Amino acid sequence: MNSPTKQTVQTLRLSVIGTGYLGATHAACMAELGFEVIGLDVVPEKVDLLNSGKVPFYEPELEEVLQRNIAAGRVKFTTSFAEVADFADIHFICVGTPQQSGSYAADVSQVFGAVESLAPHLSPGDLVVGKSTVPVGTAEKIAEILKISAPGVEVVWNPEFLREGFAVQDTLEPDRLVVGVTSPGAESRMRAVYAPMIEKGIPFLVTDFPTAELVKVAANSFLATKISFINAMAEVCESAGADVVQLAEAIGYDTRIGNKFLGAGLGFGGGCLPKDIRAFMARAGELGAEEALTFLREVDQINLRRRSHTVDLARKELGGELRGKTICMFGATFKPDSDDVRDSPALDVAVALANAGATVVVHDPKGTVNAERVYPTLTYSTDAMKAAAHADLIIHATEWMQYREIDPAELAKVVSQKNIIDARNKLDVAAWRAAGWNIRALGRPTA
Ligand code: UGA
Secondary structure: OOOHHHHHOOOOEEEEEOOOHHHHHHHHHHHHOOOEEEEEOOOHHHHHHHHOOOOOOOOOOHHHHHHHHHHOOOEEEEOOHHHHHHHOOEEEEOOOOOEOOOOOOEOOHHHHHHHHHHHHHOOOOOEEEEOOOOOOOHHHHHHHHHHHHOOOOEEEEOOOOOOOOOHHHHHHOOOOEEEEOOOHHHHHHHHHHOHHHHHOOOOEEEEOHHHHHHHHHHHHHHHHHHHHHHHHHHHHHHHHOOOHHHHHHHHHOOOOOOOOOOOOOOOOOOOOHHHHHHHHHHHHHHOOOHHHHHHHHHHHHHHHHHHHHHHHHHHHHOOOOOOOOEEEEEOOOOOOOOOOOOOOHHHHHHHHHHHOOOEEEEEOOOOHHHHHHHOOOOEEEOOHHHHHOOOOEEEEOOOOHHHHOOOHHHHHOOOOOOEEEEOOOOOOHHHHHHOOOEEEEOOOOOO
């Protein structure tokens, strides 16, 4: 289905299938690099919103990039696979791979669904580039499917490493680019796509399918392990009367260890780290390599224990009883600078406290709409001071900058009791104590 326009274009024309955090960012950023881009989503409302220059989620900088490139005529969105195939010849698959319900494994139905919908419209020479996080072996399966349904179409695996909150920056200036290919032709086309980055000196690693797929889950597993390591140290610090924040700083100066991702606290959540380590364990089991990843089960357990530990600590701080108490949660999203509440530690804790009989009021600068959709029974407020009114306890659960800027003396005027748990270890403990607060910070000494 090569249209005359498609054959004569000078600039590369790309498509991006799926417009979630990954896809919408990739589409806008590829346009920012000067390519002509078409994005596809099966949800017409999302497509309309994106075409009007609005991003259906909160991601700093993204809306400006999108609007600039819509105005320049470099990016547009559609629901039609035929239009996408007619417009572009390199197709990025950016759909979600959530955890399957009732299993640790990833649900890859959206990936295969996208490939099956696209295949009948593709032409020989087209490239299908997978960016979604998938179980190792998926790229090979897609290549097998396309061999039959779209002969002459090649597959590339090109994992994405962007962080929410920094998605634009991470896409335009990634630490590295990884492509799994099976032919020199596919490699050179990927070099053309990423030429502006390669010219800047960003490492470009060329490998096979399984390695490319594994790089992504290995990276996320390492990051999750680092966080759980420091949270395990926090548990020991609490028992020993030591300070995990100082410990992290001290070990972080060792360049072999590094100081990033050593933030002890409520642990990791979101749509990636938790489900990726579980899917990796499930896939390793299928491959007969289960034993290699048993440590990830412990990483997951340590992480989940942070949430129950915070609930226990809240109970303790409130004299052993949560029923009838008012608790204000500062934060609902899984991390700051995002409106994403998927597997949010903050909300998990909020729900557990509410189930134990507390009245829980949740504040978040960007996440209350999404949170209310998932947990409609909690109370929400977009004003931190109002959310804290009459609280017996505040829990600092997501480290938005705004919470660090709160004046403890001002907050003291609206609460019933001056109790606060810093579950992210980002508050100035001394300043809060000086203002008369009983502050408990996870993994830090009590006084
Ligand atoms: C993560 C990876 O960092 C990205 O490289 C990857 O591309 C992405 O998953 C993905 O697979 O798509 P993201 O989920 O946006 O990115 O969030 P992170 O910044 O990794 O944070 C994950 C969680 O760990 C958050 O809940 C955060 O609060 C927590 N965290 C992070 C800590 O508890 N301590 C830390 O020191 C750092």
